[in-house]
Amino acid sequence: MKKVEPQVRLVARPQVDYDAIADYLEEVGGAAWLERFDRGELDAHLNDPQNLAEFAGRLCYRSWEPGLNPNVTRVRKDQDAYLGNILASLHGSVLEHVSFSFVLHNVSRVLTHELIRHRPGVAVSQESLRFVRLTDLPFWFPDWAEDDPELMERATEMLQRMEEFQFWMAEHFGLDDEGVKFAxxxxxxxxxxxxxxxxxxxxxxxxxxxxxxxxxxxxxxAPGAEEEIRLLFNLIGETLQKEAPALFGDYVVEDGVWVPKHRKV
Known part of the structure; x- marks a missing residue:
């Protein structure tokens, strides 16, 4: 048994094809929007998630610049202001184009059983213990548990016995013997x-x-959420605020609770 801590690694983010966007904008008369890229206002790496959200939003209303849509006489030039208005007006469908992929490491199946309740807009690929044989039992303990010596002694002893039983079964079944089929x-x-x-x-x-x-x-x-998943999503939130501050900058963090200015977007 080894003690572990939940970890979050961002492994994928949107990558915008600006040549394809430029080709489209040239056809619809919105090429001026990409001039901001030449001025450094649209960063090709850090802000790709924000650029994609803004692109999708402007396409909805043909609001690349005033006059392309006769109903639009003025447009917001600043991206933070534009995306802030997207959040304030609850135009959440625009945000569905922007996805992030994380490796969530050293998280318990207690956590994953709760995480999979969030299904819309989500994809999950989890380590399969049908295929992956356990050679140890990595385990996370909250601080309050580690501060209880008797609890830790009993918990550690129990986990060690369960770990030993895993090794005993592998030997008993002869899983490492020559010629044992994978099935x-x-x-x-x-x-x-x-x-x-x-x-x-x-x-x-x-x-x-x-x-x-x-x-x-x-x-x-939220205060009533399970403690391990609260820890994990605090790490995810910190990552997202760095990656896309215009999309996650409206949150205020109070005692580990992430409260958005704009809810139900």
Whole structure:
């Protein structure tokens, strides 16, 4: 048994094809929007998520510049102001074009069972304990548990015995013997995982769009949320504010609770 801490790694973000956008804008008369790119106002790496959201929003109303849509006589030039208005007007469909992918490492199956309740705008690929044989039982303990010596002694002893049982079963089933077919290993490994605690740490790739992320960030850092998932989403929130401040900058963090200025976008 080894103690672990939940970890978050951002592994993928939107990448905008500016040549394709320029080709489209040339056809519809909105090429002036990309001139901001030449002036450095649209950063090709850091702000791609924000640029994509703005592009989708302006396409909806043909608001690249005044006059392209006869109903539009003025447009917001500043991206922060534009995206702030998107949030304030609850134009959340624009945000669904922007997705981020994370590796969530050393998170328990307690956490993943709660995380998969958030399904719209989400993709999940989780480590399969039907295929992956456990050789140890990584486990996260909250601070209050670690401050209880008797609890930690009993918990550690129990986890060590469960870990030993995993090794015993592998030897008993002869899984490492020469010539054992993978199908047999998979069959027995699936049985063995039933004796692993729900708190065993695992990993997954979790992808979500900004509309879902905004809702989940608020819901899973709320005071009544499970403590491990609160810890995890605090890390996710910190990452997102750095990646796309115009899309997540309206949150105020109070005692670990992420409260948005604009809710239900």
């Amino acid at each position: 047999e290993k998979k069959h027995k490994t699936s049985f063995m995982r039933r004796f692993a605690p729900e708190g065993v740490a695992t990993g997954l790739v979790w992808t979500a769009n900004v509309r879902t992320l905004r809702h989940t960030l608020e819901a899973r850092t």
